[in-house]
Amino acid sequence: MECKHYEKLLSPYLENSLSLDERKAVKAHLDICQDCRSLLGFMQETIKSLSDFPEVEVTHDLFNRLRQIPEKKNRFKLRFDFLLRPSLQPVFAAATILLTLFSFYAFNPNRDQINRSVNRQMHLGFSKIEKLYARAESFTDSLGEYKDDIMVSLKNLNPLSGDE
Amino acid sequence: MLVNIHSKRIFNLAYQFSGSYQAAEDLTQEIFLKLYYSLPKFDINKNFNAWLMTLSKNYLIDQYRKKKLENASRDEFNEHLLVSDTYKGPEEGILEKENKKMIWKGFDHLSPDIRMAVILKDIQEKKYDEIAEIMSLPLGTVKSRVSRGRLLLAKTLKEKKEKSNGM
Numbered sequence: 001m002e003c004k005h006y007e008k009l010l011s012p013y014l015e016n017s018l019s020l021d022e023r024k025a026v027k028a029h030l031d032i033c034q035d036c037r038s039l040l041g042f043m044q045e046t047i048k049s050l051s052d053f054p055e056v057e058v059t060h061d062l063f064n065r066l067r068q069i070p071e072k073k074n075r076f077k078l079r080f081d082f083l084l085r086p087s088l089q090p091v092f093a094a095a096t097i098l099l100t101l102f103s104f105y106a107f108n109p110n111r112d113q114i115n116r117s118v119n120r121q122m123h124l125g126f127s128k129i130e131k132l133y134a135r136a137e138s139f140t141d142s143l144g145e146y147k148d149d150i151m152v153s154l155k156n157l158n159p160l161s162g163d164e
Numbered sequence: 165m166l167v168n169i170h171s172k173r174i175f176n177l178a179y180q181f182s183g184s185y186q187a188a189e190d191l192t193q194e195i196f197l198k199l200y201y202s203l204p205k206f207d208i209n210k211n212f213n214a215w216l217m218t219l220s221k222n223y224l225i226d227q228y229r230k231k232k233l234e235n236a237s238r239d240e241f242n243e244h245l246l247v248s249d250t251y252k253g254p255e256e257g258i259l260e261k262e263n264k265k266m267i268w269k270g271f272d273h274l275s276p277d278i279r280m281a282v283i284l285k286d287i288q289e290k291k292y293d294e295i296a297e298i299m300s301l302p303l304g305t306v307k308s309r310v311s312r313g314r315l316l317l318a319k320t321l322k323e324k325k326e327k328s329n330g331m
Binding site for chain 2 (some may be wrong): 003006007010011012017036038039043045046047049051053055056057058059062064065066067069070082
């Protein structure tokens, strides 16, 4: 318990940053505690070894790769910067929705069923359109038939001729 | 220009922190990429070196947590890479290399925040107030982290030496 307390003070003890009283207390403990004295020695060795860790050289290959980073960044900026414009956000949103729908279709295990259902719906749609077209033709035919009768009636009904 | 001046310092920080040469190369590239994107945000009234070190420190600790580097072990202490410049006689040289190997592996036992504080203080030999600025921490917290890191490394060294001496 006592050693735990003094262990924490070993680093500031080596740096001479303890108060006079604390320093005296640590020194007194070290005089009687072999373990803490040994630990202090290992701490001194540790600090010495760390300060002597030589620097690693950057390889030529890494150096070149680092120098190319700004060029790559600028190239990207010139070519693709327009993609980051806020005005393109709705386009990206629409593209995302389309992609989601496409992937839902493309990776759906019941794709054949979906194809059949789509074909049936399209077929029904086409037949409805054909029916409408036929009805429109018959309507124009009947209008043609009535046209002659209407013209005859208008001629007979000469509005300038009489008291009627 | 930036690469010429700062690449060695950043690469060394990444290597000392991650312990892996390959990872350090990747991390250095990522830090420089981040640096180029963050440059417009830099306040010219501030200290650029401290700002760059803060950016690097944040990136390294983030990546350490994201990529679960705590489970990855450090490279073997490479004598070709970390060979000391100064020759101190055969016996002393061997002892020091052994110590360095044990301490290098001992970094595995330090949490990223403590590891970073020890690297900045004892390997890169920065002052406490510089480290406090880089790590955006109060001076007392930095001192406490360095002290805890040194203690853990000293205990690891002691344990390994006692084991190798058969005690």
